[in-house]
Amino acid sequence: MIPKLVRFLIGAFFLLLTNSALFSVTVITKTGKSFEKVSIERSTELDIEFVDENGIYTRIKKDKVLKIVSDPGEPTLELTLDESIPTGAMKNPTEKSAVPQDSFLLSQSVSNDGAFQGSDLFGERQARRNKTAYKDTYEAYFMSTSIELLGLPKAFKFGLTVMNPLVDRSNTDADFRFQTAAGGADQSNVVNATLASGTLAFDPNSVKLRKEKNGLNDYLFSRAMYDHETRMGTFSAGFIFINTNDPNYVMRGLWVIAWRPPFLSWLNPQFSINNRMLSEYNGAFQGGHNYRLSLSHEFFKGEAFRITPSIVMGYADVNDNVDRRKGISDISPRLQFDYTKFFFAANMMYRATPALVDNVTYTPSDGVYADTNANDGRVTDPSKVFGYENAFILNQIAANSPNEFVKRTLTQHYQQQHIVHAIYFFSIGYTIKI
Template structure:
């Protein structure tokens, strides 16, 4: 009896408790895995630091006035890859425009030898208005011949009227806003001073946007670019509508991010970015950008969550040419999460229009550097309206203004400038809006 009881107890101990060397404490912890977070988002406009990287280019492409809300939809996939300890992060972000991807004839000229080249907007238009430097005699003779004013098309040489000399599509399709962003970030372990991160990012478009013109020394001249040949390295030759001036738009920044150790529920964050770019000889690179942001997630870990955020960005040199300082943008967003799905609305407030009132921000009037003086002042918050640049109607009105004469040259000059600016200029949209929806999944 005692022996049977002893064997029963021994069996209970053996089968109930782990053997020596296999306790829970001694088991090796499972290795941490790499975390991958993938997001797919459809946005109404590609906005970044107050810049409309797609919408305003679309307005120029389509000959439309600038507006606070532009529907230039894009697919923006994002992949974040975190190391097992979450210290190292790689981010891939893409922008792919969904509409108006093809180039179009934006300047609506009847005869051109190249995109952005000279040519009349309507039959009978005097060549002094569209070819003041007498640079394309072929287009002139074609126009004269069709209007019965003579014209010798033998001046065209090997260029065939109607085939080589006709309306051209400018390089302005929205596919030129497509791009890829790559960032490498290291997150240091938190301390009593907060959490610090640092890294570098690169961005490269697959096709350059015509909103940016290269430095002349880096371009191939187009002898038929609107505005005339001018002197060597004259900006008139390097029209932003000239296909020879289109190249990749790429730049990169170094950055430091500091998340404060207090009010953690509001995620107060101070960031410093310093940019270096070889694009346009570095002329278009912003010097430094400082931002302060706060955000909070309500109903955290619930199916339905709300996440508002506000970011204030200060530019210390908007680019190397204008070199203007000021608050560049105040960007606010409100995001509603439904599980892994989300809907977001946002607005960008540009409090200091001095930062934006420049040809380097909005492009030259009609994409033509020869019209650089059309935006004469950086203090009125006005820029040329794309809807008033081209087409037979606009050209007729602008030519009528230019041909006005009262007999007093000095007074006429002032009157012409006033009338032209009254007709062509519009207010820079100070507020921009956008919306998006998307889905996020963590692997």
């Protein structure tokens, strides 16, 4: 009799300790928003943290909470005695689907440009395709679709992001040259000789105007991360793989190490290192590192209207294996406005160290003279290279220059422009669970 009574008392004590974890509740905020079927994981004097059926954790301030109520239909807890279980207190098994209610977190948006670690993804390629000068705002519209997998253990994160250009996807003839292959040697002199002599001196099926591969590319970003929480903060490790439909690009692989410190939680600081493992262009970028610091804060969290300013700063070590330059790759602030499921964001990418992209790898040069000065902050202007007007001006410079030095100086002055330090782009979209 005594052992059974002891087990009963122990079971009752265990029930009191675990009552909040056994029942699901509904958290209702003062704005009327409710979080149903959640379990309270942690409660402090300032905030509470709870998790829903999909494993998504949410933290809100207590002064924003109106009330917490038990979910209707929750089965009654009964005390049972089981000789095989030391605690003696059990919850009767309930029928519950092992499949989470929501499987994915889907986010779609339309933007006029995009950037990654100081590199412009669409706008500058569009400028070279359309023979326009580099500028701070482009109309390289693309749709971004991101999917985050829900229902995973809290420590695991997996997501995919696809970027599909909506304009300028096709290839065009940007150099107006007669060639045997796209990007090949200029055969216009042979065509001109034929026109002058009246005798066909080339094969029209071989030497002709050809389209260069300059259409805007699709991108696929794949992310897989594991978080490990400790008293010293949250340590994360994982991978980012970047694919695009360009045979020269192949795939870029990054091994990511990150740390979220346990202090300054209001700013949500995170330090990360993106280490390049795989690379395109014959390993020109392999082995580089980018050290990044991100800060953000969401105002009015848990309410319908929210504002989230954030900033990410990156330091490149090194930019590539040819120039091997170091410096601040980008300072990228973002201001996002959310209303229920919809959002609008204003973004900027600022290149604090323009020398990192002052080479033909990042900004290809088709000028009369190769851009060999990586310290002048200037690159070839795509609008000053090809076409009859440019050819006329360049011929006049060549004909009236007294020597090669003057010719080169005047030609580069005409064909080059300063590297654009700040690039602005905007996004509008929505986020839902499916």
